[in-house]
Amino acid sequence: MTASITRRRSRRTGMKSKAAVAGAIAVTGALLLTGCGDQRDKTTTTTSAGDTNKAPLFGSLPKDIQSAGVIKVGSDIAYPPVEFKKNGQVVGLDPDLAAALGKVLGVKFEFNNTKFDGLLLGLRSQRYDIAMSAMTDNKSRQEGVDADTGKRVGKGVDFVDYFTAGVSIYTKKGADQGITTWDDLCGKKIVVQRATVSQDLAKAQSKSCEEKGKGKIAIEAYDDDIEAQTRLRAGGADAGSSDFPVAAYAVKTSGGGNDFQLVGEQVEAAPYGIAVPKGNDQLRDALKQALALIIANGEYDKIIAKWGVKEGAVDKAVVNGGK
Template structure:
């Protein structure tokens, strides 16, 4: 992680969401209301122990403890969030399935997003799984703004792909369809995400083109940014597409917000592992491959309405 980590790299690769957003958001509403497993949250159960098929691939220390400590910002529905006191969502469901293959509990520990990789490096967590984008900067420990090396970097096991979306109050788009339309307007974002980086980059572009800069307000959690926008404190908000679609469909019963324009910056989510923990990294990769091979991976993504984010092959450090 850099001093200002992002969920996305800053390359602009867009894809259309007009139809997909409606379909995905509708599916999210249906699935978020029922048919949920407990995942591998704070009360996840150890499954199989030494009899699990991949247990012996884990480092001995983790085999003995029976727990993989997961650092996660558990306020990012539908990727990970609290419901009825339990940690649920895409990541916890995948983690539970992986735990069954590995014979250990993947125990989620809540933290703010921009501190997760610091916690990973300090040993507070064994892995970080939190809608985190695999980027070269993170792999190499480079600050994306300064270009300077600020840490040893991490390895990623990639498992999903998504882009970034803009949303506004419903019926009050103010002509916003692209990032260029935000010049002279205010946006709210979560601190340390690609949405924040994109807003900074776009603001510089606006100024260079002779237009007013973008005003930006950043928050520790995405839900805080939503609250600010809902109260009329900004023209738009931005977050990862699965999160934006879920927010648009569920907030105020679908009456608060609407998606505008297209997704940008499609890139892989990765599970972060310290560079030195290659044995754990490879065990995580093997578990994800097994979950994908037996069909559980596709079932989980379908359950949360995000099948379009599936990747064909589990990869290590596939981000750019």
């Protein structure tokens, strides 16, 4: 979910203490299947807007967005259950939350499908007004710093934090090879989505493995998480890693629950945030107010419960809460 865009997420890059989001974010059986460059396709999906005469926060938005009636969203729409396509429609946690925000703001949220590692570039080029794609709020993104090189690549973004998740490891079912922690991956192969926290963690762990003389980790990175899952399912790797909600969803749904299993605990628990370009304080603050309102009126909790991710819920709207 940086130029090396610590995804969806990043909790990157050094390994921190295990911070399991207790009780695992349960993914319900009702969920259907299982996540950055140029636009992946030209398909857009627009959420419904509230009546501007009744929307309590319409006046808080920048004038250009009031006039357009639309907030353009960059999103990597291949990351179930956070955002994915079902029967040609964009569904998931993020689209539902965006629709709820749109009702109190009185505008539509238009989702544009884009590779994850191109989302921040899309914001810098003003292709999108915001990015909402299970993107982890962290200091490197806030400051516009490439997590790999340490070099500044842009002005950075502000985040309106709306969810919390950790990173998990999963293997083929019945073939965990004794893997329960990241240390157990030394000398093995892992598949991840490119530019994600999982990739950053794997890089950091591989360096640690080499320093301990245990053999580096072979890392295969793919454009989206589904491709990584396909590789693991075919026996092309020893393990995979992604954000816990996504890993748990894959374990629940892939092959009717017979393909994968979660191993060990979550690590690097951190907030997902709606990314807003630096300097657009009015839009950032309007989104924060809107999130606070749907938390207060109960709509937020309904959506969180619908997608079976109650353990990741937040109880207040925060800006730039990531570390």
